[in-house]
Amino acid sequence: MCEVTLVGGGLSGALLALMLARRGVKVTVYERRADQRADQIEEGRSINLALSARGIHALSLVGLDSEVLARAIPMRGRYIHPVSGPCSLIPYGRKPDEVIHSVSRRGLNAHLLDALSREANATVHFQHRCTHYNPRAGALTVYDEATTNEFTTEVSCVIGTDGAASAVRDAMMHSSRMNYSQAYLEHGYKELTIPPAADGSLRIEPNALHIWPRGGFMMIALPNLDRSFTCTLFLPHVGTPGFDQLSTREAASGFFARTFPDALPLLPNLEDEFFRNPTGGLVTVRCSPWHFDGRALLLGDAAHAIVPFFGQGMNCAFEDCEVLLNLFDQHAANWDEVFPRFFEARKPNTDAIAQLALDNFVEMRDTSGDPRFARKRQLEHKLEERFPGQFVSKYAMVSFHRVPYLEALERGRVQDRILMDVCSRASSLAEIDADAVFACLHEAIGNVS
Ligand SMILES: Cc1cc2nc3c(=O)[nH]c(=O)nc-3n(C[C@H](O)[C@H](O)[C@H](O)COP(=O)(O)OP(=O)(O)OC[C@H]3O[C@@H](n4cnc5c(N)ncnc54)[C@H](O)[C@@H]3O)c2cc1C
Structure with a gap:
């Protein structure tokens, strides 16, 4: 039986463990925190996250999408509060299902861990913190917070899903030629x-x-x-x-x-x-490569922590899980093949969402209160309505579709530049010739479908 050890039973660790356990892999998870499920599944007030298309799709692969969405609150747009004057709603999308969902971080983690606990070949050790890892020797050192006992165990394959301050990443940096920046x-x-x-x-x-x-x-x-x-x-x-x-x-x-x-x-x-x-x-972490010799891999924030302004960190980490699972199936569980291909497939896209998230901070804090921005959203919706399948806004590409992040970045930048330019010169949507704008966009980037 194929075996894997996951360090970190947070959002991506719990989902990946569930996916792999259901593929027949023997999964052991070491999670630093205590098991908080009993008091968290009936969550109320808590720290929340925006869940969107990529995350929902990954959850659907383990049959948890409906259950999670039943406990989520749809958010239809940005509700802008100026210092004075009336508030306004700028819708995210044009269609009723073009919404993002507010979910409780702990509640979602609890649902994933609960589903994982029903898998016979998965074991989660709570209050177990990885303190050291030697990928060459395949030796993982773990501190048991409950007993204060530290032990070293032999591991054939480790996946670091231990978040932005990853201990597995630290260990890999010291054992291999990993580039790193924060x-x-x-x-x-x-x-x-x-x-x-x-x-x-x-x-x-x-x-x-x-x-x-x-x-x-x-x-x-x-x-x-x-x-x-x-x-x-x-x-x-x-x-x-x-x-x-x-x-x-x-x-x-x-x-x-x-x-x-x-x-x-x-x-x-x-x-x-x-x-x-x-x-x-708020940190952006970039490192490469994310894998070592078919024995160790980083995934989620451990590989690519990003700033939260596009609401995509978790969604991207869940998409990582889906891509890894597809490669696992294609390469018959051969980690030597799977890990480098995973890195090659994801790295350009995670670099792109890191940049999109930084760009969106400027848009949210500086321009979302600007009438030109509201006009641009209206124009985007008009173009989407008039040219269905041919025009998709940058926000929609990232949040409502699963267009690769790199494509969303490249196309989105050209679109934003052209649309902002048009909206700066017009004082109302009525003044803008949508056909002419579409022709200009089409010439610059072609169709998005
Ligand atoms: C303010 C803020 C708002 C955000 N909003 C959104 C949003 O709206 N939408 C969105 O998609 N994303 C959002 N994110 C990003 C999102 O939180 C992360 O991208 C996501 O949690 C990454 O999942 P992960 O599993 O990689 O890491 P984590 O969720 O951080 O999980 C890591 C797990 O590893 C455990 N761990 C850590 N070290 C060790 C160790 N040494 N040994 C054992 N276990 C360990 C931790 O206890 C934790 O359970 C936001 C982030 C911030 C900071």
Whole structure:
């Protein structure tokens, strides 16, 4: 029986373990955290993620898509909150099913682990942290947090699904000629909560991703099942404004009163949460190769952590699982063949989504409050309606289709440049000749279908 050891039972580790176990592979998972399923499957308020087409498709391969979507909240567009004046909804897509879904991170992980626990040939060891790995010797060292016992076990094949700060990647870097870079944004993030109103009702529109774009920074909010919203403030670590300047309760609430006046009354625990919750960093990790000698592989954030502004980190990691599974089938479980092909297939695409995510930060914080951006979305929808199958917006290519990320990047950039140019020169959609714009796009890039 083919055997594999996964380090990390988070989102990609749990899904990949499930896929491989169902192919008859004997899977052992070492996960640093305790098993949180009992109290997390009935999740309410929690940290949430946007799930879209790629992630849903990968979940469908293990029959979990309907179950996960039943506990997700569809978000139809960006709900823009200016400093003053009326809010507006900019739809993501044209069709009713062109939505993204807010899901609980812990709830989703719990569903995957629960499904995995029903597979006879899969074992998950919780509170087991990988502390060292020697890929040449095939020796994995694990610390058992419950017993405080550290042991070394022989492993024939290891897949590192242990996230952005991967211990497996660190070990591979020391054993092979791996190139590596990490780039932090000057922005960090902090999570805050909009609770339900006193009577249990919703305080803001539930079927949208809320954005407070403010030029160099922004806040967003995604809905939870318990009618609360998880807000994330993205702000420079240092500067004016910056996290370093918000060092007192007065400074924090004063900043919110000036910058997010309509959000302040929605955040009754702002001051407590602001100082209790950590400020996280935002990093892009690039490394190559992701594999060593048919014995070790990196997947998900361990191979390619990206910033969260396209809502694709998990979706991309789930797509990784699907691609690996296809190669596993094609090459009869021969890791020597599978690992290099996986790297070759995914690396250009994960580099592309890393760039798309960085670009989208600028769009979300700087331009989504700009009327030209709203006009561009309207024009995109008009083009999609008029030229079905021939024009697909960049956002749709990434979120509603499974067009390779590299293609979405290349086509999307040309489209964005042409459409932004047209929308900057017109003051309303009525002034724009959609046929002429399509002809121009067609000449530049051909069809997207
Ligand atoms: C603020 C923020 C918002 C985001 N929003 C979105 C979004 O809307 N949509 C989206 O698609 N993505 C989003 N992402 C990205 C997404 O969270 C990641 O891409 C995704 O979690 C990657 O999955 P993974 O399995 O590779 O890593 P993880 O989910 O991080 O899982 C890694 C697992 O490995 C375990 N582990 C770590 N070290 C060890 C060790 N030494 N030994 C054993 N186990 C270990 C961890 O405990 C964890 O369970 C967001 C990220 C951030 C930071």
